[in-house]
Structure formats: structure tokens, C-alpha cells
Amino acid sequence: MNRRFFFKKVIFSFFGVSIGYSLRDVFSLQQPIVNYNATSPAPSHSKNPLDIEVPFVHSGPGFGRRIAITFDDGPVPHTTEMVLRALESRKIPATFFMLGEHVKVYPSLAREVQAAGHEIGNHTFNHPQLSKLSDAQVEDQIRLTQDLIVDATGTRPVWLRPPYGSFRRSQAHIAYKFKLGVALWNVDTRDWTKPGAQKVMQIIEKETKPGSIILLHDIHKETAQMTGQILDFLLEKEYEFSTISGFVGHPYAPARVPS
Numbered sequence: 001m002n003r004r005f006f007f008k009k010v011i012f013s014f015f016g017v018s019i020g021y022s023l024r025d026v027f028s029l030q031q032p033i034v035n036y037n038a039t040s041p042a043p044s045h046s047k048n049p050l051d052i053e054v055p056f057v058h059s060g061p062g063f064g065r066r067i068a069i070t071f072d073d074g075p076v077p078h079t080t081e082m083v084l085r086a087l088e089s090r091k092i093p094a095t096f097f098m099l100g101e102h103v104k105v106y107p108s109l110a111r112e113v114q115a116a117g118h119e120i121g122n123h124t125f126n127h128p129q130l131s132k133l134s135d136a137q138v139e140d141q142i143r144l145t146q147d148l149i150v151d152a153t154g155t156r157p158v159w160l161r162p163p164y165g166s167f168r169r170s171q172a173h174i175a176y177k178f179k180l181g182v183a184l185w186n187v188d189t190r191d192w193t194k195p196g197a198q199k200v201m202q203i204i205e206k207e208t209k210p211g212s213i214i215l216l217h218d219i220h221k222e223t224a225q226m227t228g229q230i231l232d233f234l235l236e237k238e239y240e241f242s243t244i245s246g247f248v249g250h251p252y253a254p255a256r257v258p259s
């Protein structure tokens with residue numbers, strides 16, 4: 001593919017307009033959906049030979065009522081299973097950003113998440129602050145986790161969520177190497193500080209709006225126990241749920257040019 005074509009592709013992707021989805025689309029992650037850059041793209045990096053723009057996404061399209069709910073740091077027995085049950089009984093799709101070290105120990109649980117129709121993303125192998133690591137170390141963290149998730153589920157993640165949101169724009173070329181977009185969030189529930197259900201609910205109530213990407217952690221019992229309550233609240237507010245790819249599209253999907 002020559003540079004000119006790539007340039008056109010990138011330009012067109014900026015103007016990609018999101019289209020409607022049904023729940024079936026959301027559950028079927030095979031379908032590439034129009035690329036949607038919710039934030040300004042990362043500047044090209046000199047190490048990136050194709051000058052491709054790597055999407056850093058904090059939110060999805062703000063029209064309609066759609067949001068994405070995400071669970072980090074699993075999969076682990078009990079709490080991930082509780083979260084799965086809460087989602088399943090309400091027919092809600094979510095995205096799980098998994099740690100390689102947990103997928104390695106609980107591959108069948110990763111498979112279960114995948115089989116339930118949720119999206120799985122890469123959350124590194126053992127949760128380091130990527131911005132402090134060398135390129136080679138970042139690459140190892142990502143590669144190992146990609147391979148473990150592929151081995152466990154047969155599906156290769158297309159989104160990376162850096163632990164703590166710690167990822168430099170100058171590291172974007174590494175994400176590109178693995179064809180990963182960078183999926184961040186804009187509603188931080190701080191559930192990992194175990195502040196109590198009431199406090200988490202307050203944050204969700206105050207900060208969630210159409211386009212929100214909500215950050216939760218399925219390794220915490222408190223979060224697992226309140227997931228049903230969170231989902232019921234959001235359903236009551238008539239929000240609709242998408243996976244990250246269902247929401248913002250595949251990070252490098254060919255853009256459809258509006259006719």
C-alpha cells in the first residue's frame with residue numbers, strides 16, 4: 001500500500017461518521033464499524049514508517065444515548081463471574097481490559113467472557129506504568145498479553161488500555177505495531193479505592209452522559225456486588241450500551257466515505 005493511499009485513508013477516517021447499531025451489531029465484533037476519532041489523533045512518530053495516526057479515545061459519539069462500560073484488571077474467579085451474570089441478565093455488552101498474568105492463570109474465564117459476546121482488550125501483562133518503560137519493555141508487555149488472549153479466546157484485541165492511562169504519545173508507534181488503538185475513559189469511578197457503593201453511584205450519576213466510557217474494575221468484590229445496581233441505574237436513564245469497538249469502531253478499519 002503506498003503512502004498516498006494511506007494518507008487518503010487517514011484523512012477520510014477523520015470524517016468517518018458513526019452509524020446506527022443494533023444490539024446484534026454490538027455483540028458481533030467481527031463487523032468493522034466506521035472509524036471514529038473521539039479525540040485528536042496522536043502526532044505521527046518518526047519511528048512509524050507509515051505515518052499512520054494512532055487513535056487515543058476517551059469517549060464515543062455524543063449523540064443518541066450510547067455509552068460503554070468497561071471492566072479492568074481481570075479476569076479472576078468469582079468477581080468477574082458476578083459481573084458477567086449482572087451483564088447477562090440485563091443483556092448488556094461490555095468491554096473487559098484483561099491483564100495477561102490473569103489470562104494466563106484463568107484462560108477459561110477469558111473464554112467465557114468472549115463467549116458471552118463481550119469485547120476483550122489488552123491491559124498489559126502485569127500492570128506497569130508504561131510511560132516509564134523502555135520501548136522494548138512496552139512491546140513485551142503488549143505482545144505477551146496479545147498472545148495469551150489469542151490463545152485463550154481465539155480473538156486478537158484491537159484496543160489497548162494502558163494502566164493508569166499512562167502512555168506517551170511518543171509510544172504510539174508501539175501500539176500501532178500491534179494494530180492497537182488506545183482506549184482511555186472519561187468517567188473514572190475510582191472504585192478501586194473502595195469508596196462504597198454510594199460514592200461510586202454519585203460519580204456515575206454526575207458524570208455519565210451520552211458518549212461516556214465508564215471505568216470500573218472487575219477484580220474488586222465491592223464493584224462486582226454493585227454492578228447490577230449501576231446497570232439498573234443507567235438503564236433507567238435510558239442509556240444504551242456498546243462495546244468499545246461497537247462504540248468507536250475498529251481503530252484501523254477502512255473508513256467508509258459518506259456518499
Ligand SMILES: [Zn+2]
Binds near residue numbers: 123127163
Ligand atoms: Zn488496571
